Amino acid sequence: MELKLPELGEGVHEGELIKWKVKVGDIVKDDQPVCEIMTDKATVELPAPFHGKVTEITAKEGEVVHVGQVMLRYESAGASASAPAAAKAPEAAKAPAPMAAAPAKTPASSLSVVSSAAAAPMLATNASVMAAPSTRRYARESGVDLGRVNGSGPHGRVMKEDVEKFIGGAGAVAASAPMFARGPAVSHQQLEERIPFRGLRKKISEKMRQSKDHAAHFTYVEEADATALVELRKQAKEIGAAQGVKVTFLPFVMKAMVAALRKYPMLNSSLDEQAGEIVVKHYFNIGLSIQTDDGLTAPVVKDVANKSVLQIAREIEDLVARARAKKLTQDDFKDSTITLTNAGSIGGLFATPVINFPEVAILGFNKIFRKPVAVMENGKEVVAIRDWTYFSISLDHRIVDGAVGAEFMKLLIKYIETPSLLILEG
Numbered sequence: 001m002e003l004k005l006p007e008l009g010e011g012v013h014e015g016e017l018i019k020w021k022v023k024v025g026d027i028v029k030d031d032q033p034v035c036e037i038m039t040d041k042a043t044v045e046l047p048a049p050f051h052g053k054v055t056e057i058t059a060k061e062g063e064v065v066h067v068g069q070v071m072l073r074y075e076s077a078g079a080s081a082s083a084p085a086a087a088k089a090p091e092a093a094k095a096p097a098p099m100a101a102a103p104a105k106t107p108a109s110s111l112s113v114v115s116s117a118a119a120a121p122m123l124a125t126n127a128s129v130m131a132a133p134s135t136r137r138y139a140r141e142s143g144v145d146l147g148r149v150n151g152s153g154p155h156g157r158v159m160k161e162d163v164e165k166f167i168g169g170a171g172a173v174a175a176s177a178p179m180f181a182r183g184p185a186v187s188h189q190q191l192e193e194r195i196p197f198r199g200l201r202k203k204i205s206e207k208m209r210q211s212k213d214h215a216a217h218f219t220y221v222e223e224a225d226a227t228a229l230v231e232l233r234k235q236a237k238e239i240g241a242a243q244g245v246k247v248t249f250l251p252f253v254m255k256a257m258v259a260a261l262r263k264y265p266m267l268n269s270s271l272d273e274q275a276g277e278i279v280v281k282h283y284f285n286i287g288l289s290i291q292t293d294d295g296l297t298a299p300v301v302k303d304v305a306n307k308s309v310l311q312i313a314r315e316i317e318d319l320v321a322r323a324r325a326k327k328l329t330q331d332d333f334k335d336s337t338i339t340l341t342n343a344g345s346i347g348g349l350f351a352t353p354v355i356n357f358p359e360v361a362i363l364g365f366n367k368i369f370r371k372p373v374a375v376m377e378n379g380k381e382v383v384a385i386r387d388w389t390y391f392s393i394s395l396d397h398r399i400v401d402g403a404v405g406a407e408f409m410k411l412l413i414k415y416i417e418t419p420s421l422l423i424l425e426g
Contacts, residue, residue, distance in 0.1 A: 001050065001052070001073065001074055001075070001076060002070045002072075002073050002074075003034070003048070003049070003050070003070070003071050003072045003073070003074065004067075004068050004069060004070050004071065005037070005046075005065050005066065005067050005068065005069050005071055006046075006067065007067055008037065008039055008044060008067070008330070009039065009330035009331075012039045012040070012067075012330065013066060013067050014039075014064055014065065014066045014067065015037040015038055015039045015044075015064070015065060016037070016038045016062065016063070016064050016065075016198060016199065016202070016203075017035060017036075017037060017059050017060065017061055017062065017063050017064075017065050017071070018035075018036040018037065018038050018043060018061065018062075018198070018199045019035060019036045019061060020034070020035050020057065020061060021033050021034055021035055021036070021045075022034045022035070022048075022054050022057075022072075023054065023057070024054050024055065024056060024057055025053065025054065026053070026054045027052070027053050027077075028048045028050065028051065028052060028053070028054060028074065029048070029051050030048060030049070030050060030051045031047045031048065031049075032047065032048045033045040033046065033047055033048075034046055034047070034048045034072070035071070036326070037065070038199055038200065038203065039330065040203065042328045042329055042330050042332065042333060043199070043200065043294075043326050043328070044329065044330075045326075046071075050074055050076060051076065051077045052074045052075050052076040052077045053074060053075045053077075054072055054073075054074050055073050055074055055075050056072060056073040057071070057072045058070050058071060058072060058073065059071045059072070061196075061198075062196055062198045135158060135159060135160050135163060138160055138163055139158075139163045142163065142167055144163055144166055144167060146158055146163075148166070149162050149163055149166045150162060150166075199294060200292070200294040200295045200297065201294065201295050204295050204296060207356070207357065208354050210357050211354050211355050211356070211357035212354065214273075214357055214358075215355045215357055215360070215396040215398070216396055216397040216398050217352075217354070217355060217394055217395075217396070217397070218394070218395055218397050218402065218405075219352040219353075219392055219393065219394045219395075220392070220393050220395070220402070220405045220406055220409055221350050221390060221391070221392045222390070222391055222406075222409045222410070222412075222413055223388065223389070223390050223391075223413075224388070224389050224390070224391060224413045224416045224417055225373070225386050225387070225388060225417050226368050226386075226387040226388060226389045226416060226417070227386045227387045228417060228418060228419055228420075229249065229252060229387070229416055229417070229419050230368065230387040232252065232419050232420075233247065233248075233249055233252060236252075236309060236310075239310070240310055240313055243310065245310055245313050245314045245317065246313065246317050247309065247310065247313045248313065248316070249344075249365070249368070250288070250312075250313075250316055250340070250342060250365070251309040251310075251312035251313045251316065252309060252416075252419055252422075253340060253342075253363075253365050253416070254286050254301065254304050254312055254340060255304065255309065255312070255415075255422050255425070256412055256415035256416055256419070256422065257284075257286060257304075257338065257340065257363060257412065258284045258286075258304050258305045258425070259411075259412075259415050259421075259422060259425045260408050260411040260412040260415065261284060261338070261408075262425075263408075263411060264404060264407065264408040264411070265280050265281075265282065266278075266280065266360070266399060266400055266404060267338060267360060267361040267395070267400055267404075267405070267408055268280065268281050268282075268284065268337045268338050268361075269281060269337075269360055269399060270337075270358040270359055270360060271358065271360065271396070271398065271399055278399060281337040283303065283305070283335075283337065284303070284304045284305045284337060284338075285300050285301070285302045285303065285304070285335050285336050285337045286300065286301050286304050286336070286337070286338055286339065286340055287299070287300050287301075287333075287336035287338070287339035287340070287356055287359075288300070288301055288316060288319060288339070288340055288341075288342075289339060289340065289341035289342070289353075289356075289362075290319065290320055290323045290324075292323055292324050292326075293324070294326075297323050297328065298333070298336065298339055298356055299319045299322075299323060299328050299332040299333055300332060300333060300334065300335065300336045301315050301316060301319070302335065319332065336356065336359065337359065338359055338360075338361050338362070338363070339353075339355075339356040339359060339361075339362040339363070340362070340363050340365060341353045341362060341363070341364050341365070342364075342365045342366075343364065343365075343366060343367075344365055344366050344367040344368060344389070345367075346367075347367055348366060348367065349366065349367075349390055350364060350366045350390040350391075350392040351364050351366065351392055352364075352392060352394060353392065353394050354394065355394050355395070355396055360395060360396040360398075360399045360400055361393060361394070361395050361396070361400065361405075362393070362394050363391060363392075363393045363412075364391065364392040364393065364394070365389070365391060366389055366390045366391070366392065367389065368387050368388065368389045369387070369388055369389070370385055370386070370387060370388070371385070371386065371388050372384070372385055372386075373385075373386050373388070389416075391409060391412065391413070391416075393405060393408070393409060
């Protein structure tokens with residue numbers, strides 16, 4: 001029997017096979033996830049519509065599979081799940097090869113440091129250690145030298161668990177040769193790691209290239225006194241905590257965006273080049289750029305205008321959790337009208353974000369920091385410590401003129417600096 005790629009959503013005809021969760025010989029239960037499929041915007045798990053044994057896998061990881069294409073074959077649980085005894089390989093065939101046999105060739109995607117068994121032992125360097133980017137980041141943030149960690153993964157790959165074990169006082173690599181002992185020359189290729197360019201990273205590449213090829217980008221930056229916003233968020237955070245909701249600055253920024261977009265709707269539009277029409281949206285669905293281990297993704301907070309700050313906060317919390325757990329669906333990405341990206345938790349003064357095509361605008365919200373500024377108090381100019389931030393907005397100059405973008409930002413900043421004005425918005 002065959003498992004074919006089913007319909008994954010309206011207008012979705014294909015997807016990239018990211019990862020198999022089963023292998024030939026596995027007994028699969030009904031509704032058990034068998035693989036991960038990435039469509040244009042979301043990664044979804046494909047559940048098994050059967051209970052039986054996998055007999056053949058016909059699609060490879062990294063392959064683009066089409067709706068109706070056979071992905072694997074299986075034997076239902078009611079059928080004979082075991083092959084005839086005569087078909088089994090003799091035990092002798094399973095015996096390990098003699099020690100003198102040539103070593104197996106290491107896959108091109110893995111990193112080889114020493115290619116000969118006769119090579120003199122060398123201490124590893126961070127550059128030559130096999131480890132995923134997330135593991136490298138974790139080690140760097142923890143102050144751990146990866147070259148001193150004993151890897152337990154395939155081909156000696158260092159796993160996050162190995163770093164944690166090392167931090168706990170175990171798992172260090174012993175130096176079996178003097179630090180300056182010379183071994184055979186190591187080529188550049190042996191010090192390189194090749195990572196398949198697929199999945200979310202490939203989709204991000206395609207979207208960024210599409211945006212840069214079509215939209216005429218320009219970025220406008222403005223600063224804002226966020227002191228009142230910080231105080232309001234502090235109060236809202238306490239109210240939210242009592243209701244089990246984590247309130248960040250993002251709901252307030254989204255509400256300010258809506259208020260400003262009502263006056264400057266051209267930023268809430270897209271260009272239908274085929275029809276020769278600018279499509280102005282009088283609804284406000286804000287895409288939120290979220291960083292995951294696989295890269296950036298931008299699910300949508302829908303109908304922002306008609307939701308409270310707490311409702312938006314709850315929805316953002318849900319989207320972030322599901323994005324990082326790879327549980328987002330196609331519906332989470334539909335009908336975005338403008339995008340908000342937030343790098344404030346990481347740092348940096350401001351950025352020049354890339355437009356989420358076919359939208360015409362993306363707003364960057366950056367870090368809030370304390371600084372001395374000149375303010376008027378009782379008719380006198382004095383120096384005071386204030387909460388400060390920068391906003392940067394990238395726009396498609398084909399649709400939005402520079403003056404319009406600047407006026408939009410001026411109004412947005414007004415709502416950021418005096419957030420109580422949002423109460424007056426319908």
